[in-house]
Amino acid sequence: MFAPDIAGHRALRQRLLDRLQAGRIRGSLLFTGPEGIGKRRVALELAQREICFRRNACGQCEGCRMFLGEDLPFELPNLLRITPEGKAGVIRIDQIREGLDSNNQPRFSRGVIEWASLAPPLGCHRWILVEEAHRLNESSGNILLKTLEEPPEGTHFILVTHRPEALLQTIRSRCERIPFAPLPPEEAWAVATRHGWGEADRARWAALGEGSLRFLEEPAFRRAEAQVEAWIALLGGRSFSEAGEALLPEKDSVLAQGEQLRQPLELLLRLLADLARIQAGEAPALDPWRGALEPLAAQSRDLKVPQEAALESLRHLPRNLSPEPLLREVGLALQAS
Structure with a gap:
């Protein structure tokens, strides 16, 4: 049927x-x-x-x-x-x-x-x-x-x-x-295993996908994984020149530049929400990165500053033709928080 x-x-x-x-x-x-x-x-x-x-x-x-x-x-x-x-x-x-x-x-x-x-x-x-x-x-x-x-x-x-x-x-x-609701975790992972994914990646794959199948292809997953780690590095004080390359659009991608920029900005918002959860004594949604997030959450931060910078960038994506300055500005907001 x-x-x-x-x-x-x-x-x-x-x-x-x-x-x-x-x-x-x-x-x-x-x-x-x-x-x-x-x-x-x-x-x-x-x-x-x-x-x-x-x-x-x-x-x-x-x-x-x-x-x-x-x-x-x-x-x-x-x-x-x-x-x-x-x-x-x-x-x-x-x-x-x-x-x-x-x-x-x-x-x-x-x-x-x-x-x-x-x-x-x-x-x-x-x-x-x-x-x-x-x-x-x-x-x-x-x-x-x-x-x-x-x-x-x-x-x-x-x-x-x-x-x-x-x-x-x-x-x-x-x-x-x-x-449409997200897929239950077991259903999503059953599809992933049919595509060759193994238990070593399960926790990160499930956390990034949130009940979706958008990271079935390994390059897409590895890119999202690298973007999370790039934002964590920026939150930890590293410069954009050192840690920001994974956030920039890929020149040979079939995706429009604006759509490529959307993913790292949305991942940043998820990380900021997780910092707030940890500060409130709750478990982060991106739990596989808890070890890196907990020291950052212990610092005194105004999370609204980078959150507003990321949301403002998302609002202006259709008109923005300069991805590196946009991401650098968000990175500066992180370090000013």
């Missing part, structure tokens, strides 16, 4: 299926929840089940194979995917109107609105999946509004995001929000 490669969210997936089969599912849905917990894959499952020869997203038939693998097409018989483009990592208006990429090359045959109005394949709905929907800019978001409010019969939009607050309020109001 369900795709075997998806971890967790069984009750929520059953409710979505029941509502779809009863004709009670809204035309525009907003899947929200932490990054890396499977929201996008659950959205794909709804479309995959309709193409599956067994009608259950078996993952083995020719229909399902169209949905599997790293290079998922932007257009399938009953599915259209909209994803961020270019260095800025935004969803632009010409992607919505004409289906063009950042080099003005066609990604799919028609614009989103025209594609949505076509008759769906026999026995299927038309699904339009907007991945990282918080990357819609104001123009592209506004052009979607009317269609989101009244999608053509047989068409469903699914907007997926871990940052719903960054969406236009008018978009949020036109969608039914479907909240």
Whole structure:
């Protein structure tokens, strides 16, 4: 009945299926929840089940194979995917109107609105999946509004995001929000072990992931691990020149610079929250780093200063083109605390 490669969210997936089969599912849905917990894959499952020869997203038939693998097409018989483009990592208006990429090359045959109005394949709905929907800019978001409010019969939009607050309020109001919770630790670790992770890394992997699967790939995990340790070094008084390299964006990454900067800043906020927990006699969420955090928590610090600097940097990420000065400024706030 369900795709075997998806971890967790069984009750929520059953409710979505029941509502779809009863004709009670809204035309525009907003899947929200932490990054890396499977929201996008659950959205794909709804479309995959309709193409599956067994009608259950078996993952083995020719229909399902169209949905599997790293290079998922932007257009399938009953599915259209909209994803961020270019260095800025935004969803632009010409992607919505004409289906063009950042080099003005066609990604799919028609614009989103025209594609949505076509008759769906026999026995299927038309699904339009907007991945990282918080990357819609104001123009592209506004052009979607009317269609989101009244999608053509047989068409469903699914907007997926871990940052719903960054969406236009008018978009949020036109969608039914479907909240996803983090995976239980045992479920997340079961997936990790299938990907080759061993017990030596379990505590740090689980603490950094917080019930998500976003660090399944070892390079991503090691980078996050290095960023935590870089912030701890800065909190301990080392200079940015000595300890800050792991915090800077990778030049050859496919991720936009702003998204790369978001992770270290969010990790810093988690570390600051843990310092406050230790000061209050509570256990830190990043418990594997407790030994390094406890001496720092024993020092007299005003944690609000670096916290406000990190939050201010996060607010201005979309407009900031100079990552090193931004991070250096946050580092100075740490040392001034």
